[in-house]
Amino acid sequence: MNKTELIEELRMSLPSRRMLEVVNIGAVKVGDELIILKQRPNYDVIEENMIAYNERHNVYHNYKELLAKNVIFNTGLFGFKGREAIKNYLTKGE
Numbered sequence: 001m002n003k004t005e006l007i008e009e010l011r012m013s014l015p016s017r018r019m020l021e022v023v024n025i026g027a028v029k030v031g032d033e034l035i036i037l038k039q040r041p042n043y044d045v046i047e048e049n050m051i052a053y054n055e056r057h058n059v060y061h062n063y064k065e066l067l068a069k070n071v072i073f074n075t076g077l078f079g080f081k082g083r084e085a086i087k088n089y090l091t092k093g094e
Contacts, residue, residue, distance in 0.1 A: 001088040013082025025070040
């Protein structure tokens with residue numbers, strides 16, 4: 001699995017599309033690599049300035065706590081296919 005395929009699978013695997021709609025930067029840590037799922041123009045990715053997010057809510061949650069934030073999503077938030085994609089991506093180099 002290449003990086004582009006991983007990003008697409010992870011975007012579809014989040015519990016809600018709203019999560020990526022409201023953030024300035026949305027990313028996930030895969031191994032030692034920070035995979036950017038969304039980045040608004042004119043926002044720099046500085047990992048130290050990002051918040052970790054691992055709260056599960058139902059699909060209708062507003063996610064206002066993420067509004068205009070730079071977020072690293074926990075891998076546990078992703079569905080089964082997203083977690084499998086992460087495993088495949090990590091083992092591709094072995």
